[in-house]
Amino acid sequence: MIEEIEGGITTPQGFKAAGVHSGVKYRALDFGMVFSEVPASAFVGYTSNAVKSAPVQVMMKENSPKLSAVIINSGNANALTGRRGIEDVMAMKHTAAAELEVDPAEVGIMSTGLIGRFLDMHKIRYGISRAARELGVGKEADGLFAEAIMTTDTIKKEFSVRVRLEDGTLVYISAASKGSGMISPCMKVLQGTTLTVVTTDASLSPGFKSKWQEILDDSMNMVSVDGDQSTNDTAILMANGKAGGSFADEDPEFIAALKAVMLKTAKTIAMDGEGATKLIEVQVTGAETKEDARKAVHKIMNSPLVKSAIFGSDPNYGRIMMALGNSGCKFNLEDVHLTIKGGDMEVPILDSGAPVFQEERAVEVVRMAMDNKEVVIAVDLGLGKESATGWGCDLTYDYVRINAEYAS
Amino acid sequence: MIEEIEGGITTPQGFKAAGVHSGVKYRALDFGMVFSEVPASAFVGYTSNAVKSAPVQVMMKENSPKLSAVIINSGNANALTGRRGIEDVMAMKHTAAAELEVDPAEVGIMSTGLIGRFLDMHKIRYGISRAARELGVGKEADGLFAEAIMTTDTIKKEFSVRVRLEDGTLVYISAASKGSGMISPCMKVLQGTTLTVVTTDASLSPGFKSKWQEILDDSMNMVSVDGDQSTNDTAILMANGKAGGSFADEDPEFIAALKAVMLKTAKTIAMDGEGATKLIEVQVTGAETKEDARKAVHKIMNSPLVKSAIFGSDPNYGRIMMALGNSGCKFNLEDVHLTIKGGDMEVPILDSGAPVFQEERAVEVVRMAMDNKEVVIAVDLGLGKESATGWGCDLTYDYVRINAEYAS
Numbered sequence: 060m061i062e063e064i065e066g067g068i069t070t071p072q073g074f075k076a077a078g079v080h081s082g083v084k085y086r087a088l089d090f091g092m093v094f095s096e097v098p099a100s101a102f103v104g105y106t107s108n109a110v111k112s113a114p115v116q117v118m119m120k121e122n123s124p125k126l127s128a129v130i131i132n133s134g135n136a137n138a139l140t141g142r143r144g145i146e147d148v149m150a151m152k153h154t155a156a157a158e159l160e161v162d163p164a165e166v167g168i169m170s171t172g173l174i175g176r177f178l179d180m181h182k183i184r185y186g187i188s189r190a191a192r193e194l195g196v197g198k199e200a201d202g203l204f205a206e207a208i209m210t211t212d213t214i215k216k217e218f219s220v221r222v223r224l225e226d227g228t229l230v231y232i233s234a235a236s237k238g239s240g241m242i243s244p245c246m247k248v249l250q251g252t253t254l255t256v257v258t259t260d261a262s263l264s265p266g267f268k269s270k271w272q273e274i275l276d277d278s279m280n281m282v283s284v285d286g287d288q289s290t291n292d293t294a295i296l297m298a299n300g301k302a303g304g305s306f307a308d309e310d311p312e313f314i315a316a317l318k319a320v321m322l323k324t325a326k327t328i329a330m331d332g333e334g335a336t337k338l339i340e341v342q343v344t345g346a347e348t349k350e351d352a353r354k355a356v357h358k359i360m361n362s363p364l365v366k367s368a369i370f371g372s373d374p375n376y377g378r379i380m381m382a383l384g385n386s387g388c389k390f391n392l393e394d395v396h397l398t399i400k401g402g403d404m405e406v407p408i409l410d411s412g413a414p415v416f417q418e419e420r421a422v423e424v425v426r427m428a429m430d431n432k433e434v435v436i437a438v439d440l441g442l443g444k445e446s447a448t449g450w451g452c453d454l455t456y457d458y459v460r461i462n463a464e465y466a467s
Numbered sequence: 468m469i470e471e472i473e474g475g476i477t478t479p480q481g482f483k484a485a486g487v488h489s490g491v492k493y494r495a496l497d498f499g500m501v502f503s504e505v506p507a508s509a510f511v512g513y514t515s516n517a518v519k520s521a522p523v524q525v526m527m528k529e530n531s532p533k534l535s536a537v538i539i540n541s542g543n544a545n546a547l548t549g550r551r552g553i554e555d556v557m558a559m560k561h562t563a564a565a566e567l568e569v570d571p572a573e574v575g576i577m578s579t580g581l582i583g584r585f586l587d588m589h590k591i592r593y594g595i596s597r598a599a600r601e602l603g604v605g606k607e608a609d610g611l612f613a614e615a616i617m618t619t620d621t622i623k624k625e626f627s628v629r630v631r632l633e634d635g636t637l638v639y640i641s642a643a644s645k646g647s648g649m650i651s652p653c654m655k656v657l658q659g660t661t662l663t664v665v666t667t668d669a670s671l672s673p674g675f676k677s678k679w680q681e682i683l684d685d686s687m688n689m690v691s692v693d694g695d696q697s698t699n700d701t702a703i704l705m706a707n708g709k710a711g712g713s714f715a716d717e718d719p720e721f722i723a724a725l726k727a728v729m730l731k732t733a734k735t736i737a738m739d740g741e742g743a744t745k746l747i748e749v750q751v752t753g754a755e756t757k758e759d760a761r762k763a764v765h766k767i768m769n770s771p772l773v774k775s776a777i778f779g780s781d782p783n784y785g786r787i788m789m790a791l792g793n794s795g796c797k798f799n800l801e802d803v804h805l806t807i808k809g810g811d812m813e814v815p816i817l818d819s820g821a822p823v824f825q826e827e828r829a830v831e832v833v834r835m836a837m838d839n840k841e842v843v844i845a846v847d848l849g850l851g852k853e854s855a856t857g858w859g860c861d862l863t864y865d866y867v868r869i870n871a872e873y874a875s
Binding site: 464 | 516517518519544548549581582583693694695696697770771772775776778779784785786789790791792794798800817820821822862864866867868871872
């Protein structure tokens with residue numbers, strides 16, 4: 060049984076964390092550190108953007124199977140910084156390794172913030188040393204860490220679950236994540252970076268990598284605020300095995316619990332998307348292939364016309380079909396069913412490819428369903444057995460304001 | 468020599484046009500007709516959206532090599548209308564053919580407007596018969612036609628050129644087009660439909676089809692207001708040969724003139740995009756393949772983060788690189804040059820993949836370049852010899868308003 064609990068990144072045994080102010084940001088916390096008493100098996104997902112930040116480049120190259128610590132700075136993404144950016148990452152690793160007395164290869168790094176600027180290494184070194192000194196366990200440490208990695212996030216993203224494995228071991232899984240945002244209206248940050256650290260005291264074998272990919276594909280990789288993938292996206296799972304017990308790789312309870320944490324994180328990021336007023340869930344079922352289902356979800360979720368229609372509760376469902384038609388997903392129009400759900404309403408729109416109703420009054424019902432904080436677009440292609448679900452948000456005036464404003 | 472002239476859809480010899488009010492829209496003109504005295508060689512480009520409107524389905528199936536007339540209704544897209552939609556298209560063709568005394572297969576049809584509603588055939592029949600009676604030549608007829616196909620367009624899109632072919636023949640080419648828009652804030656139209664009719668009195672052989680594709684690929688297919696492709700997009704070129712002379716298929720002057728008309732049309736549609744305040748031109752050079760260059764242009768042009776940054780003249784050039792990195796286009800970051808042009812300013816941003824400057828004051832220069840009605844983003848990948856150019860517009864509060872507002 061999976062129990063959702065109050066907790067944070069240090070809830071699983073053997074993890075410590077800190078969040079401090081290094082000075083990269085003017086005032087807010089801007090440097091976070093997670094430390095595991097014993098080297099943890101590490102599973103990492105990186106952005107697939109061809110323009111990768113310096114920390115992503117270094118992490119991908121080293122590909123360490125074990126990590127003892129992850130350090131995260133916010134306020135500067137260390138992207139588009141060339142050779143100097145890489146050197147700065149190496150310096151960060153070595154400084155942290157010396158402070159924590161671990162191997163530099165076992166220090167993971169993430170950055171988020173303004174791109175195209177060099178790090179102020181004086182501040183970063185201070186942040187590393189201060190965070191190392193302030194490592195702690197419990198609610199305060201968790202909160203400081205979760206806060207230090209935030210940019211314009213309006214919701215702190217921490218989730219914890221407890222689950223009993225088949226072999227009787229009780230394990231904890233916690234995630235801390237940041238969604239999309241800017242540091243400040245004058246700092247010019249590349250939007251949409253998501254950084255996630257997941258800690259667990261379960262044991263995982265190196266083979267869990269493919270499962271981690273699968274879980275990311277169904278959670279974080281199905282979130283979209285604006286369809287723009289960052290240069291810095293990184294999601295690290297650290298499993299230090301402190302709970303004891305055997306490998307949890309195949310344990311259905313463990314996998315379900317990890318999925319639950321990641322789904323919750325993904326949905327919260329979508330809901331906290333820039334300027335968002337509504338969470339949009341897109342469900343595509345009956346696809347011939349999983350890839351087709353994902354393509355359709357992404358195209359519908361990223362359509363500015365669909366997103367702005369939902370912002371305005373404008374029952375313009377033709378736009379959903381237009382987006383589906385552009386997705387490259389295989390379907391026959393005459394088999395497609397479209398339903399819009401919101402609140403406790405469930406409104407069939409298309410039945411076998413044809414509009415269910417033509418009357419103006421009926422259209423008003425669609426508008427009412429859309430006029431909810433969570434709107435579900437359910438498309439059944441009626442072709443195969445594959446499905447996918449994704450989460451996005453509406454396109455609002457505030458999205459434009461946040462991303463257009465230049466505070467000189 | 469290509470001369471731009473005052474003119475419209477009936478400027479080339481042997482074409483007549485009309486624009487009338489059929490009643491589908493409450494007040495505005497909503498039905499247009501172009502007629503050629505002799506059947507014209509027809510070259511048609513259709514939407515590649517898998518959800519195609521009824522007129523597109525019928526046109527694609529019949530694929531008539533000659534067209535005597537094109538009829539266009541605005542106010543109702545006749546899309547998502549199933550079998551009845553198809554029957555309505557056939558009825559429109561037969562009615563128009565009877566009025567004009569031509570073969571039904573030689574009547575081309577386009578629709579734009581609200582989707583998911585059946586046409587009011589009583590009104591449409593009236594429109595056909597009235598337009599057939601009112602066919603005329605000259606400025607008034609041209610203007611009525613161009614107006615009848617508009618939805619929320621704010622600029623009437625008519626262009627004419629005169630060009631002397633190598634064999635001495637003087638030919639005319641004219642285009643009338645509609646850009647993206649809604650009919651009215653309460654009518655819920657699927658956005659982004661572009662309909663274009665090009666008339667010329669030059670002679671073209673059936674083989675010109677591939678050249679038409681090529682020209683569309685470099686003009687209309689490189690325009691994007693929101694990345695959402697309509698179910699109804701259609702571009703028809705009618706060449707009736709009334710100017711005499713030999714086939715102009717290979718005539719470089721003719722091709723250059725046709726390209727010029729189509730480029731002008733494309734740019735005007737981008738500039739008149741919903742809510743747009745700025746035209747954005749994206750130039751990608753030095754790509755390994757043409758397809759790569761196009762992919763990069765489209766990804767940059769459609770990025771909501773790039774578009775909203777340009778709306779606010781926010782010099783956040785990292786977003787351009789982020790979009791490039793997501794495009795799937797091949798490049799090495801260390802070879803990339805990025806320049807932003809606006810007004811008479813030309814500001815180098817990235818030189819061999821690294822930011823040219825780091826200072827706050829220099830960033831202000833980028834902002835000044837962006838603060839123009841036309842902003843050019845020039846990316847040289849430094850890899851190969853292929854290039855592509857595209858046109859889009861900024862993402863503004865008005866875009867959100869136009870597409871979110873539900874006038875009940």
